[in-house]
Amino acid sequence: xxxxxxxxxxxxxxxxxxxxxxxxxxxxxxxxxxxxxxxxxxxxxxxxxxxxxxxxxxxxxxxxxxxxxxxxxxxxxxxxxxxxxxxxxxxxxxxxxxxxxxxxxxxxxxxxxx
Amino acid sequence: xxxxxxxxxxxxxxxxxxxxxxxxxxxxxxxxxxxxxxxxxxxxxxxxxxxxxxxxxxxxxxxxxxxxxxxxxxxxxxxxxxxxxxxxxxxxxxxxxxxxxxxxxxxxxxx
Numbered sequence: 656x657x658x659x660x661x662x663x664x665x666x667x668x669x670x671x672x673x674x675x676x677x678x679x680x681x682x683x684x685x686x687x688x689x690x691x692x693x694x695x696x697x698x699x700x701x702x703x704x705x706x707x708x709x710x711x712x713x714x715x716x717x718x719x720x721x722x723x724x725x726x727x728x729x730x731x732x733x734x735x736x737x738x739x740x741x742x743x744x745x746x747x748x749x750x751x752x753x754x755x756x757x758x759x760x761x762x763x764x765x766x767x768x769x
Numbered sequence: 770x771x772x773x774x775x776x777x778x779x780x781x782x783x784x785x786x787x788x789x790x791x792x793x794x795x796x797x798x799x800x801x802x803x804x805x806x807x808x809x810x811x812x813x814x815x816x817x818x819x820x821x822x823x824x825x826x827x828x829x830x831x832x833x834x835x836x837x838x839x840x841x842x843x844x845x846x847x848x849x850x851x852x853x854x855x856x857x858x859x860x861x862x863x864x865x866x867x868x869x870x871x872x873x874x875x876x877x878x879x880x
Binding site for chain 2: 657659688690696697698699700711713745747753754755756757758759760761762763
C-alpha cells in the first residue's frame, strides 16, 4: 500500500459528460501528479501540483483541469468526454516539488466512456 | 521536450534466466532515471533509480546501468522469478521539473 488513495476505483459514463477524479496524497507529501494510461500505453504525464500551486504541465487537454486543495488532496476534472478518454488515470505523490525523487502511485481510476 | 523510448514492448523468459529492458532518452539534461513496476490492478512502484552522476546501481537481483554519452539506460533482472512478471516502465526527469515515461515492457516469467 503506497499510502495514496484514489476514488472512485471505476467510473462508467457517457460521451459529453463531466467527471471528477479524486486523489489523496501520502501524509506529508506536497506534490501531486496526474497521469493517463491508455490501453497498452505508457504513463502520459498530465499535470503536477505542489503545495496548492500548478508546478508543471504535460499533455493535458483543455477539456481537462485539476486543482489541489489546502488539505493537499487533488481533483482532476474531465469534461466533454470522448470515447478516447477511456483510460486508467493514476495519481502519484512525492514529498518535494522535484520530479527527481520517488513518486508513490495510487491504485488508479478506470474511466470508461460509452 | 524529453522523449523516452523503451524496448522491448514484451519480453518472455524462463524462470531463473535474466531479463534486460532498454530505454533511450533524447535530452542530455535529464538527470534522474527511475524504473517502476506495475502489477495488474495496482499503481506503479519504484524498484530502482539512478542519477546522472552514477554509471551503475545494484539492489539484490536488480541493477540499472546508465550510459550518458549514448543516452541510454537499462534494467537488468537476474534469476527471474514468476513474481517478477509485471509491466516495467522507465522514466527520465529533466531539470527536476518534468518526468517522461517509456511505453512499458510486459515481462512474463514462465515457471
